[in-house]
Amino acid sequence: xxxxxxxxxxxxxxxxxxxxxxxxxxxxxxxxxxxxxxxxxxxxxxxxxxxxxxxxxxxxxxxxxxxxxxxxxxxxxxxxxxxxxxxxxxxxxxxxxxxxxxxxxxxxxxxxxxxxxxxxxxxxxxxxxxxxxxxxxxxxxxxxxxxxxxxxxxxxxxxxxxxxxxxxxxxxxxxxxxxxxxxxxxxxxxxxxxxxxxxxxxxxxxxxxxxxxxxxxxxxxxxxxxxxxxxxxxxxxxxxxxxxxxxxxxxxxxxxxxxxxxxxxxxxxxxxxxx
Amino acid sequence: xxxxxxxxxxxxxxxxxxxxxxxxxxxxxxxxxxxxxxxxxxxxxxxxxxxxxxxxxxxxxxxxxxxxxxxxxxxxxxxxxxxxxxxxxxxxxxxxxxxxxxxxxxxxxxxxxxxxxxxxxxxxxxxxxxxxxxxxxxxxxxxxxxxxxxxxxxxxxxxxxxxxxxxxxxxxxxxxxxxxxxxxxx
Numbered sequence: 001x002x003x004x005x006x007x008x009x010x011x012x013x014x015x016x017x018x019x020x021x022x023x024x025x026x027x028x029x030x031x032x033x034x035x036x037x038x039x040x041x042x043x044x045x046x047x048x049x050x051x052x053x054x055x056x057x058x059x060x061x062x063x064x065x066x067x068x069x070x071x072x073x074x075x076x077x078x079x080x081x082x083x084x085x086x087x088x089x090x091x092x093x094x095x096x097x098x099x100x101x102x103x104x105x106x107x108x109x110x111x112x113x114x115x116x117x118x119x120x121x122x123x124x125x126x127x128x129x130x131x132x133x134x135x136x137x138x139x140x141x142x143x144x145x146x147x148x149x150x151x152x153x154x155x156x157x158x159x160x161x162x163x164x165x166x167x168x169x170x171x172x173x174x175x176x177x178x179x180x181x182x183x184x185x186x187x188x189x190x191x192x193x194x195x196x197x198x199x200x201x202x203x204x205x206x207x208x209x210x211x212x213x214x215x216x217x218x219x220x221x222x223x224x225x226x227x228x229x230x231x232x233x234x235x236x237x238x239x240x241x242x243x244x245x246x247x248x249x250x251x252x253x254x255x256x257x258x259x260x261x262x263x264x265x266x267x268x269x270x271x272x273x274x275x
Numbered sequence: 276x277x278x279x280x281x282x283x284x285x286x287x288x289x290x291x292x293x294x295x296x297x298x299x300x301x302x303x304x305x306x307x308x309x310x311x312x313x314x315x316x317x318x319x320x321x322x323x324x325x326x327x328x329x330x331x332x333x334x335x336x337x338x339x340x341x342x343x344x345x346x347x348x349x350x351x352x353x354x355x356x357x358x359x360x361x362x363x364x365x366x367x368x369x370x371x372x373x374x375x376x377x378x379x380x381x382x383x384x385x386x387x388x389x390x391x392x393x394x395x396x397x398x399x400x401x402x403x404x405x406x407x408x409x410x411x412x413x414x415x416x417x418x419x420x421x422x423x424x425x426x427x428x429x430x431x432x433x434x435x436x437x438x439x440x441x442x443x444x445x446x447x448x449x450x451x452x453x454x455x456x457x458x459x460x461x
Contacts, residue, residue, distance in 0.1 A: 099323055100323075114426050233425075241420045
């Protein structure tokens with residue numbers, strides 16, 4: 001396995017399965033913990049921990065107040081930041097964010113923008129004066145492949161958990177008053193879910209690749225769909241060429257996955273709401 | 276295409292730094308410099324897209340332990356920037372004489388709010404569009420080498436854009452042929 005990893009894998013792929021016993025189209029066990037009671041971040045306004053097999057990603061959302069930009073006076077901001085600290089995998093060094101972290105941050109920002117998950121107008125409190133800024137910090141704690149899927153999932157779960165306090169602007173003083181006792185959940189319009197595939201030898205497609213599989217793969221595809229079956233993002237950064245038909249297969253699989261994930265999130269949220 | 280212009284400079288295969296060299300293939304590096312400002316997160320993700328696309332076509336195994344650097348400077352941006360970069364990158368690779376498995380070209384499609392598909396949108400059209408899809412199409416069998424979308428669209432719309440992009444790729448490959456012919460016919 002260490003000397004000829006590709007050959008080792010090819011033997012499994014010929015039998016249509018993978019070394020860890022999964023089928024080509026099977027995902028790893030997904031677990032998600034949301035909220036202050038189950039999740040570790042107590043200082044954040046919303047948090048979620050997602051485990052996709054061994055890949056562990058934690059997302060914390062902090063809401064702060066700021067003045068909106070001059071040209072978009074009724075819009076708030078969402079700032080995602082993906083970090084791959086050196087503790088999660090030996091190939092990441094400490095220091096400024098590497099290319100992978102930056103590309104992932106950009107991807108998450110695009111997904112939020114494309115899917116209209118949070119409409120920026122909802123984050124506005126007073127036109128031109130005050131708006132919410134949501135800082136979403138996504139940190140990978142253990143990297144075993146499929147970072148993008150886990151990050152999108154963690155972000156979605158954390159945002160569902162966020163409770164924004166009611167803010168009113170005092171007319172006389174012009175200052176804002178934060179009412180911590182009254183909290184409203186964030187309005188999330190769409191639920192995008194990412195599904196990643198690894199391409200082997202220009203033909204085989206496997207779902208949810210582990211780190212080992214990603215290294216051996218000749219390319220990756222990530223498809224983000226929302227509940228209406230619309231494509232929020234198709235991300236295929238290079239790698240072996242795919243025909244349109246293969247891409248279509250990926251999309252169909254992604255739509256099925258989206259439904260499973262949505263059910264999982266709803267189940268977890270229902271289990272913590274009574275608190 | 277149009278007013279968007281990107282200057283591409285390719286250096287390599289050259290001696291690679293020990294920390295960056297790969298034992299069995301060439302190490303490809305892409306640097307994208309915007310017209311104004313310092314390169315930010317957006318440039319990084321574009322660099323990653325370009326790098327992995329080029330890695331898939333360049334036969335790196337023929338030049339192990341070397342470094343190939345591709346530097347792209349944006350001269351003007353009037354829409355369809357990513358596919359302009361892709362085309363510039365491919366032509367630079369061709370011009371440098373690097374061994375390539377296949378040629379590729381970049382095509383951008385904009386999906387208008389009323390459903391019509393526009394190829395190579397201008398900046399104005401990109402703003403109004405509901406979704407923008409950029410594909411890198413390979414010259415062999417017109418397969419999809421790279422795909423990225425901005426905005427949401429339905430699956431059928433994506434397939435339509437892909438088909439339109441594949442047709443447009445033919446025109447661009449013809450342009451490649453003409454340019455190369457002109458260059459070498461002196």
